Amino acid sequence: MAESPEIRSRIKHLLVDALHLEGLVPLEIADDAPLFGEGLGLDSVDALELVVALEKEFGVRIQSHEVGKEAFASVRTLAAFIDGRLAAAGNPNAGS
């Protein structure tokens, strides 16, 4: 399933804004770069912050147990996860 580039782009902007990643240009975040640990080096608080931001931005609900797992590994996996959520909710914003 190919998630839309638009969702990936929104997520990148969200990362920079919600997590105060000053100096980082959203477009420069690689789709497959690890978000946690290495790569962007985000931590558990960032994960929760991200969830609040994602819930607000996309109108989805994310359960505690889903946070920080495979879905959150990279921008690409996150976008696929969001896309899946939107499709399940019958949201026209979902990618094809």
Next chain:
Amino acid sequence: MPGADPETGTARTVVVTGLGAVSPLGWSLESLWEGLRAGLTAVGPFDRFDHSGHRTHIAAQVDLASEPRRARRRWKARRVSNADRFAVAAARAAVARSAIDPGGCRERTGVYFGSSTGGMFESETYLETLLAAAGGRGRPPAASLLASQQNNGPGDAVARDLGISGPAQTVSAACASGAMAIGDAILAVRRGEVDVAIAGGSDSLCRLTYAGFNALRSVDERPCRPFRRDRAGLSLGEGAAALVLEPLERAMARGARPLVLAAGEAATCDAHHMTSPHPEGRGAAEAIRGALADARLDPLEIDFVNAHGTGTPLNDAAECAALVAVFGDRTTDLPVTSTKSLVGHLLGSAGALEAVATILCLLHGEVHPMPDDGMSDPGIPLRLVLGRPLRLARARHALSTSLAFGGANAALVFTRHGDHDAAR
């Protein structure tokens, strides 16, 4: 040793001569002990504020309606927060039990308290009204409605109530505040800065911490189950606890009965992360070792542990790692309990309430249980006291630990009086 006489190296022995507590289990020490023995959690539905928008709907609240009537009459309606109320009640009970006369030693009595949010609950109500007024809805609140807002409120209220003129300080170190306050008091008495120290902590439920811990997804929807396999977070509680500390010689000279020795204390910091503990509990292990060294005890001599035990997956694992690091093979044999399983996490007063619980266990020769709820975690090889109190009639030395948000750690060691080696 901190507080020791620089010439002889010996330090005054510090004893606890009074205890007091206000908790979700009641306004008295007796109701606290009864509740602890029964091992039933006080965490449940609560109505202090609207929590309908949260993921969780439980906490352990103090029954405000049960506040002793005498005390209620004495308060002016304004300027008193719940946290102040709890603190003063606990301190008065401790002083009454110790039978000291604060008026007779005002300038030689100090107050060492801990609080993480002081009068925040009352301030939230004030702020809500102020924000509404700024938005054109209603009039601004009267300044008099703002109860003592800062974290020094409860400690100052205790000092004011007792009329003391010695030092009064409040430490605000999140979940380690109460234990650190007691630690500071022990040092103050040892070095002769004061002859009597009233030490403790107080915190009340408030929207800030309830929302904050929920935002961190650290709160369990069910009453917390520290160290258990399916633990899913902490439960919030409120209350206050206080101890009266003085030099052993002074207590004996005035015919008071020391309850326990405040044998050792230590405080460290993980310096690791703002919300997560060091995964191996490094700072906690250092605090435990420090308190044991301060008490001149070997780990083998500790009879039971009152753990920090919040019920959050990471904290419990880190604390377990710390206990294993210090106690080694003995860990599987050393009884461990967590008072938070019964009264929730009292934040700034947790360390103080748990010190009181530890002392009560020593005095009664029983370790209070945690509810026998959930499954044991193979990764947590601790000997948990579950379901029923564990009779330890000959328990002499006990350890109480506090691992705070932000990384501060504190450990306290108490020893039953009469078991203390006079030569130390």
Next chain:
Amino acid sequence: MTGLGTIGPCGHGREALAAALAVGKPAVAEVDRGAGLHREGGARTAALVGERDLSRFIAPAAARRMSFPSKLAVAAARMALAEAGIGATEAGGPRVGVYLSTTFGSGQFTELLLRQVLLEGAEAAQPFYFSECVANAPAAQLAIAVGARGPNVMLTQRESGPLLAVGRAAQAVREGRVDRALAGAVEEVTPLLHALLDRFGALARPEGARPEMPRPFDRRRDGFLAGEGATILVLEREDAARARGAPALARIGWSGAAFDSTADVSDWGDGHVPLAAALRAGLGEVPGGVAGIGAVVSGASGARRGDRIEARVLRAAWDGAALPPLLVPKAVTGEYGGGILAPGLLALEGARFGPTPGFVEPDPEIDVTPHRGAALRAPARVLLTGLASGGGAAWLVLERTS
């Protein structure tokens, strides 16, 4: 004391502060009253940190989740460590403790979180804000920044907090609990805090068209100037400092604390007698007693009752002897912030203090006149005072080492 870092309304570092104190000019700025929380006709100014970019002290990756007070504390500490000649790799360890004080903690983040909870609902609460809402966040951030694994203490004792924190830190070093301590104070003054202080009547009031002015010890004083900032000291044993070849800026002498139980929860009381007794007893341990104090760096701020009890305590402690020069830095820097720690060191170093701004006429009730700007001989010893609203009290003596 081998290092001191300070960031405040007068700028970054001691030189900027010294320049402002020499002239006697309060460092005030207009407070943003756009949120509509301020009282009509109330105070409009505070002593605010102007240069808020602290990136030369803290890398962006580390700073991104820090509240302003945390940044202030870390920046001031790095300044102090640099002066003490302590490199990043040696700054931490289990024998380094942190002893700070704050009155309000992280005002901005607490307010933002509360606004989310109160106005938007529970689920809008951002975890990012909460981790900095605990009062000890700056102390925790400082510990992480330098790797300080000894005791991590944040005291909240209002205006007496800074001196209390330094006193406790000095005790810890002396008693061998730690080898080194980072001690001091940090405060942030947000528009909401300013509005609340004004609603309480704590702040100096505007005089018609003229903006408000704190008037320490003056007959017409009616409140203080709120100020933000941070001051952190590096404390270590004198012999260890000497062995390192580190500068000994000052020796921490006697420190003491007491409580005035006549004080109401947000005001000063009338209990100067026991406070003076505690001060006098403490100064009795200082060589020369009160006569050994070359200058008092007073915590007076223009608060009506605060200055009164401060004056009475000093008069009673000096017991008829003439008071030494009374320096009042809070007339320039405002109340809170890094307290009077940095001005205290400057006074010991013989820095020039200008006339006390705002002071025009003594109050006959207390009859104390603060420093008028004359040049002073560098004192061998200064007494710093900090009487808090609510009743707390702390004092600290700084001594020359040479």
